[in-house]
Amino acid sequence: MATPPITNQIRTLRFLTGEMTQAELGDRVGVTRQTIAAIEQGKYSPTLETAFRIAHIFRKPLEEVFQWQGD
Amino acid sequence: MAYREKVQWASLAIGLIVWGLYFGRFAASLANGQPTPENALGGFVSAVILLVVLQVAAIIAIAIHRPSEAELPADPREREIEGRAAIAGYMVLCVAIFAVILATPLLTISGPAALGQPGGAAAAMLVGNALLAALIFASIVHSVWQIVLYRRQA
Numbered sequence A: 001m002a003t004p005p006i007t008n009q010i011r012t013l014r015f016l017t018g019e020m021t022q023a024e025l026g027d028r029v030g031v032t033r034q035t036i037a038a039i040e041q042g043k044y045s046p047t048l049e050t051a052f053r054i055a056h057i058f059r060k061p062l063e064e065v066f067q068w069q070g071d
Numbered sequence B: 001m002a003y004r005e006k007v008q009w010a011s012l013a014i015g016l017i018v019w020g021l022y023f024g025r026f027a028a029s030l031a032n033g034q035p036t037p038e039n040a041l042g043g044f045v046s047a048v049i050l051l052v053v054l055q056v057a058a059i060i061a062i063a064i065h066r067p068s069e070a071e072l073p074a075d076p077r078e079r080e081i082e083g084r085a086a087i088a089g090y091m092v093l094c095v096a097i098f099a100v101i102l103a104t105p106l107l108t109i110s111g112p113a114a115l116g117q118p119g120g121a122a123a124a125m126l127v128g129n130a131l132l133a134a135l136i137f138a139s140i141v142h143s144v145w146q147i148v149l150y151r152r153q154a
Helices: A010-016 A022-029 A033-040 A048-057 B003-031 B037-065 B067-071 B076-102 B104-114 B120-152
Strands: A006-008 A066-068
Touching: A010 A022, A010 A033, A022 A033, A022 A048, A033 A048, A033 B076, B003 B037, B003 B067, B003 B120, B037 B067, B037 B120, B076 B104, B076 B120, B104 B120
Parallel strands: none
Antiparallel strands: A006 A066
């Protein structure tokens, strides 16, 4: 499976938000801990809605959480 | 491991055991040259009941262990995995059904004749079990492909 050309700052943002766990973030977003882990590791590209929900929780604009690395 | 991945592992293991036993018994009856519709139907009904009981028990056991996840609907990643696996299972089912269609002369004429039961009952048993095998094979591919996709993203 090709790695999606999207990187993210979720791990850093979790750390900066009181060391929020993947499970806590998953609960707040409405996805499983495993889905947060897959997004964080760049193994899965979230849906637009999930991406917006994650950015909203960190109170950051989408482009500060996710970065497009493709051409 | 996520709740739905555990359910897939349980479903796969139970399916392999139950249908393995069913087809093992059916193959033994073919080897003995004494397959009867009553035995085949009885074995099928027993297999379905056993499958349902074991799967419900397994899902309850997993849900008790992970109650919070069991109550939640599938998230977008899980729905995507399920959808991709369903496509793979459907493609396998189409190929398997086509293979059964091609094998119809073997299943309806040569097979019953080799069993010494050239009547329609033997042909119906062979065709019915071939179709059942196609369905189960597609179901196994569906479960395996979901597990593969879950593991790739783990």
